[in-house]
Amino acid sequence: MNRRALPRLALTAGEPAGIGPELLVRLAATSLAANFIAITDRQLLERAAARCGLAVQLDEDDGSDVHHRPAGVLRVRHIPLGNAEVPGHPDPHNAQHVLATLSEAADGALCGRYAAIATAPLQKSSINDAGIPFSGHTEFFAERSHTNVVMMLASPELRVALATTHLPLHAVSAAINADSLERTLRIVHKELSTKFGYAQPRIAVLGLNPHAGEGGHIGREEIDVIVPVMNRLRAEGMALLGPLPADTAFVPAQRARYDAVLAMYHDQALPVLKSEAFDRTVNITLGLPFIRTSVDHGTALDLAGTGKADPSSLIAATRMAMDLVLRRSP
Numbered sequence: 001m002n003r004r005a006l007p008r009l010a011l012t013a014g015e016p017a018g019i020g021p022e023l024l025v026r027l028a029a030t031s032l033a034a035n036f037i038a039i040t041d042r043q044l045l046e047r048a049a050a051r052c053g054l055a056v057q058l059d060e061d062d063g064s065d066v067h068h069r070p071a072g073v074l075r076v077r078h079i080p081l082g083n084a085e086v087p088g089h090p091d092p093h094n095a096q097h098v099l100a101t102l103s104e105a106a107d108g109a110l111c112g113r114y115a116a117i118a119t120a121p122l123q124k125s126s127i128n129d130a131g132i133p134f135s136g137h138t139e140f141f142a143e144r145s146h147t148n149v150v151m152m153l154a155s156p157e158l159r160v161a162l163a164t165t166h167l168p169l170h171a172v173s174a175a176i177n178a179d180s181l182e183r184t185l186r187i188v189h190k191e192l193s194t195k196f197g198y199a200q201p202r203i204a205v206l207g208l209n210p211h212a213g214e215g216g217h218i219g220r221e222e223i224d225v226i227v228p229v230m231n232r233l234r235a236e237g238m239a240l241l242g243p244l245p246a247d248t249a250f251v252p253a254q255r256a257r258y259d260a261v262l263a264m265y266h267d268q269a270l271p272v273l274k275s276e277a278f279d280r281t282v283n284i285t286l287g288l289p290f291i292r293t294s295v296d297h298g299t300a301l302d303l304a305g306t307g308k309a310d311p312s313s314l315i316a317a318t319r320m321a322m323d324l325v326l327r328r329s330p
């Protein structure tokens with residue numbers, strides 16, 4: 001019998017003191033048909049499994065093919081912690097460990113060692129507290145692969161891409177210029193078509209200001225930047241709607257008119273998604289030369305160590321990564 005090898009899916013555990021390690025062992029306990037390779041510290045996973053009351057078999061990753069993964073089996077690429085974790089209390093001495101896991105995942109995906117990456121949440125502030133400039137996985141993977149990317153969060157009902165990601169609010173307006181907006185819309189348009197199967201994706205673009213600027217009376221970014229870029233791309237045939245006022249863009253009548261939304265900043269649209277589908281939303285980085293998905297939530301330090309964290313978003317992220325791998329495969 002000539003069965004295909006299961007796709008090699010890299011999993012990073014994120015912040016050692018957060019819920020990430022527990023989510024990885026809960027994912028391993030499912031029967032999802034993937035060869036999961038956890039890139040993290042082996043003992044960290046053993047302690048997480050004990051906290052969850054789960055028996056998990058941790059095998060060193062030797063790179064060999066796997067045709068069937070029994071539930072509870074997880075391969076590991078061991079990257080040692082700096083200090084043993086204290087759940088709920090991130091330790092900046094582990095920042096280099098966290099970054100080493102991301103580097104291994106990115107470099108491995110770039111050279112084909114992994115078919116895709118799914119990431120558990122990390123604590124950005126702990127990496128910053130170690131004196132390392134860092135704003136998120138999205139920016140890290142973009143830099144590592146020398147590409148322009150777009151963060152998109154997707155539930156089964158709604159997809160929201162972001163024109164800017166992890167910026168202080170006062171810096172958002174200056175970061176939205178004609179070049180960056182056009183580049184972002186091109187990436188979103190292309191990937192909705194290549195990865196999500198929309199032949200002619202309909203993208204709603206949000207305004208930056210209340211009431212999308214109210215004809216220039218509450219801000220001029222729509223008139224000076226957003227509309228000219230949209231008109232240029234419409235002339236090429238892109239189906240763009242807006243700029244829509246963000247406060248009404250998500251009412252049912254509007255939602256029927258688009259396949260995805262481009263929001264101008266992180267908190268303009270993510271609360272809509274997270275309030276209606278916190279357990280079903282996946283974060284996906286568009287524009288990378290490899291597939292990377294992630295959870296929609298953070299490190300939940302209040303729950304870390306209790307074994308009670310809900311793995312649904314990581315499971316959804318893993319399923320999406322596997323679907324994208326299968327869609328890409330000949």
Ligand SMILES: NC(=O)C1=CN([C@@H]2O[C@H](COP(=O)(O)OP(=O)(O)OC[C@H]3O[C@@H](n4cnc5c(N)ncnc54)[C@H](O)[C@@H]3O)[C@@H](O)[C@H]2O)C=CC1
Binds near residue numbers: 283296
């Ligand atoms: N992909 C990533 O690496 C992300 C990392 N973060 C990081 O997480 C840190 C904490 O973020 P917060 O804003 O506090 O949001 P959070 O998502 O960690 O927590 C918000 C609330 O949701 C609950 N929650 C989160 N995930 C859960 C799960 N899987 N099961 C059950 N309950 C869950 C928490 O217990 C808390 O009550 C941030 O400082 C940020 O650095 C945040 C978002 C994404």
Ligand SMILES: NCC(=O)COP(=O)(O)O
Binds near residue numbers: 137283
């Ligand atoms: N709210 C989404 C988020 O912050 C995810 O960031 P990243 O670490 O995946 O770039």
